[in-house]
Amino acid sequence: xxxxxxxxxxxxxxxxxxxxxxxxxxxxxxxxxxxxxxxxxxxxxxxxxxxxxxxxxxxxxxxxxxxxxxxxxxxxxxxxxxxxxxxxxxxxxxxxxxxxxxxxxxxxxxxxxxxxxxxxxxxxxxxxxxxxxxxxxxxxxxxxxxxxxxxxxxxxxxxxxxxxxxxxxxxxxxxxxxxxxxxxxxxxxxxxxxxxxxxxxxxxxxxxxxxxxxxxxxxxxxxxxxxxxxxxxxxxxxxxxxxxxxxxxxxxxxxxxxxxxxxxxxxxxxxxxxxxxxxxxxxxxxxxxxxxxxxxxxxxxxxxxxxxxxxxxxxxxxxxxxxxxxxxxxxxxxxxxxxxxxxxxxxxxxxxxxxxxxxxxxxxxxxxxxxxxxxxxxxxxxxxxxxxxxxxxxxxxxxxxxxxxxxxxxxxxxxxxxxxxxxxxxx
Numbered sequence: 001x002x003x004x005x006x007x008x009x010x011x012x013x014x015x016x017x018x019x020x021x022x023x024x025x026x027x028x029x030x031x032x033x034x035x036x037x038x039x040x041x042x043x044x045x046x047x048x049x050x051x052x053x054x055x056x057x058x059x060x061x062x063x064x065x066x067x068x069x070x071x072x073x074x075x076x077x078x079x080x081x082x083x084x085x086x087x088x089x090x091x092x093x094x095x096x097x098x099x100x101x102x103x104x105x106x107x108x109x110x111x112x113x114x115x116x117x118x119x120x121x122x123x124x125x126x127x128x129x130x131x132x133x134x135x136x137x138x139x140x141x142x143x144x145x146x147x148x149x150x151x152x153x154x155x156x157x158x159x160x161x162x163x164x165x166x167x168x169x170x171x172x173x174x175x176x177x178x179x180x181x182x183x184x185x186x187x188x189x190x191x192x193x194x195x196x197x198x199x200x201x202x203x204x205x206x207x208x209x210x211x212x213x214x215x216x217x218x219x220x221x222x223x224x225x226x227x228x229x230x231x232x233x234x235x236x237x238x239x240x241x242x243x244x245x246x247x248x249x250x251x252x253x254x255x256x257x258x259x260x261x262x263x264x265x266x267x268x269x270x271x272x273x274x275x276x277x278x279x280x281x282x283x284x285x286x287x288x289x290x291x292x293x294x295x296x297x298x299x300x301x302x303x304x305x306x307x308x309x310x311x312x313x314x315x316x317x318x319x320x321x322x323x324x325x326x327x328x329x330x331x332x333x334x335x336x337x338x339x340x341x342x343x344x345x346x347x348x349x350x351x352x353x354x355x356x357x358x359x360x361x362x363x364x365x366x367x368x369x370x371x372x373x374x375x376x377x378x379x380x381x382x383x384x385x386x387x388x389x390x391x392x393x394x395x396x397x398x399x400x401x402x403x404x405x406x407x408x409x410x411x412x413x414x415x416x417x418x419x420x421x422x423x424x425x426x427x
Contacts, residue, residue, distance in 0.1 A: 009155045029203040030141070035158050036196055037138040040104065041077060041132040042278075044189055045070065045252060047173035048265045049274070051182035058182070061117040067253050067382040069117070074249070074375030076128025076366045077135070084133030085364030086221035088140060090195045094206045097137045098197060104130035105193030112186035128371075134196070136367045141204065143352060143363055153292045155349045163349040169278075175270025224361040234354040234362065236411025238369055240301060240346035240403050246373035246398030247308060247338050251333060253378035254392040262387055263326040272331060277337035284341025297346045298407065304342030311335040312397030319389040329389070336396060343403060344370075350411070373399075 048055075056066045080100070088096045107127035114120040142154055176184045228234050259265045259273065288300050315332040318324050348366055355362040377399070381392040 014202045027157070027203070030205075030360025031154065033157065033196075033203040034138040034142055035133055038158060039192070040135055042169050043192060044073065044127060044131060045169075046110070046183070047169045047176070047185040049252060049256050050173040050260075050271050051185065052183050053176055053260060054177065054267075055120075059114075059117040059120065061136050063257060064379065064382050065121075067379050069121050070249075070253055070378040071375045072121050072125040073128035074371045074378060076125040076130075077132035078371035078375060080129040080134075081136035081367030081371065082364055085136045085140060085367070087133075088137045089221070092206050092210070093137050093141055093144075094200070094204060096149040097134055097200055097204065099409040100130045100133035100137070101193055101200060102135060105197070108186050108190035108193055111185045117140055129142065129269055130271075132367060132371060136364055139363050139367070153289050155352075157286075157343055159291050159417075161300065168275070171271050171275045174268040177267045203347055207404050221361060221364070224358050225365055227353045228358050228362050228365060231355055233411050234351050236406045236409070237351035237354060238366060239348050239406025239410055240305075241366065242349065242369040242373045243339060243399045243403035243406060244305075244308070244347065245397040246377040247336065247396045247403070248344070249374035250377050250381040250392045250395040250399065252374075254381045254389070255333060257382070258324060258329055258392065259326070259389075262389070264328065265326075273333070277334050280334055280338030281341040284338050285345055286341075288342055288346055297350055297368065298411075300342045301346050301350075301407055302404070304339040304346075305400055305407065308336050308339035308343065308400040309397065309404065310395060311339070312400050315389065316393035316397050317394045320411045324389045338399075347403075347407075354411075373409050 052063070052066050055061070056063055059066075084096065084100065104127055107113050107130060110123040111120060111127060114123055139155075142158065144185050172188065173182075173185050176182065176188075246391055255274070256270060260267065265273070284304070288297075291300065311332040314328065315324075318328040318332070322328065348370075351366055352362050381395050383391050416427075
């Protein structure tokens with residue numbers, strides 16, 4: 001049966017011209033810019049999360065309504081990645097990327113000025129949509145230019161260095177709350193959006209020349225999507241990363257209430273703890289990058305899943321019977337976040353490796369599933385209100401278990417494919 005290719009997918013079957021190769025080298029500046037783009041989501045959430053209790057008070061809203069602004073952001077991220085990928089396949093990478101960054105900047109300004117929780121919610125949807133559009137294009141540029149071990153290594157490096165944003169974000173958010181107002185965090189995101197636009201103008205060439213684009217647009221993307229979703233190994237790794245993302249954002253959406261409202265931490269103390277957890281995730285991703293090609297990526301993922309599942313079970317037991325003591329919450333959150341550095345980037349890399357003939361489609365579907373998972377989990381984690389961690393701990397445990405099932409059941413190589421799969425997953 002003839003396979004349907006998305007434009008980015010077609011880049012693997014059509015050899016680039018000499019001019020295209022010159023324009024699309026995987027330079028340090030380009031990788032640094034993609035890393036900068038990965039900061040969109042953590043900066044737009046992590047600086048804001050420490051202020052959840054203050055936002056609820058200032059905008060006369062409930063904890064669930066504030067958490068809903070996370071949900072709309074994540075839904076926007078998911079839709080932006082799903083639509084932005086195929087549009088950039090058709091129109092090229094550079095111009096859609098610049099347009100998305102400018103739109104994200106404008107939406108951030110609206111968030112900073114929002115008079116009501118309703119306006120904030122809509123602005124966050126637009127901010128997420130534009131941010132997701134920009135992020136999927138950044139990832140597509142990397143997938144355009146790297147394969148095999150290099151792809152796994154570069155994506156892990158991007159995740160690790162990009163971990164600086166989750167470290168700095170909450171610290172900045174806490175500092176802003178100490179010195180000023182939570183709205184300042186959105187003004188800062190807007191300023192960084194302009195900086196990202198300038199960086200893209202300088203460092204990102206067009207990695208998809210006209211002769212390598214595809215005119216099929218969304219219709220072709222849907223057809224190619226059916227093909228990648230028929231690949232059981234790809235779906236397995238999709239579940240690995242998507243379920244891990246859900247567990248991660250159960251923590252992101254509710255940790256401020258668990259540590260501040262339930263355990264009395266100050267915003268700055270919470271921010272320091274959030275940053276320390278992000279350090280653990282970054283270090284884990286860096287270690288995974290160093291081990292690429294030497295240790296099976298599947299083993300690294302499994303190690304992260306075991307740690308995350310143990311943290312979820314311990315957190316659930318503490319929430320049910322011990323009143324969620326501070327020390328237990330701090331330890332479980334650190335273990336959970338560190339485990340994500342092994343699970344999410346490696347799961348995403350192996351998903352891309354499972355469908356090398358459809359990298360653009362595979363990348364867009366990954367982004368969509370991960371951010372839908374985040375957007376779905378965030379409000380569910382807050383259903384119990386500000387004074388219980390049971391829903392959050394339950395979702396962390398379930399997400400870690402589902403991620404493990406994706407690895408061990410869905411993504412398990414078939415006997416006839418063991419040799420080739422071993423070569424791929426050893427990357």
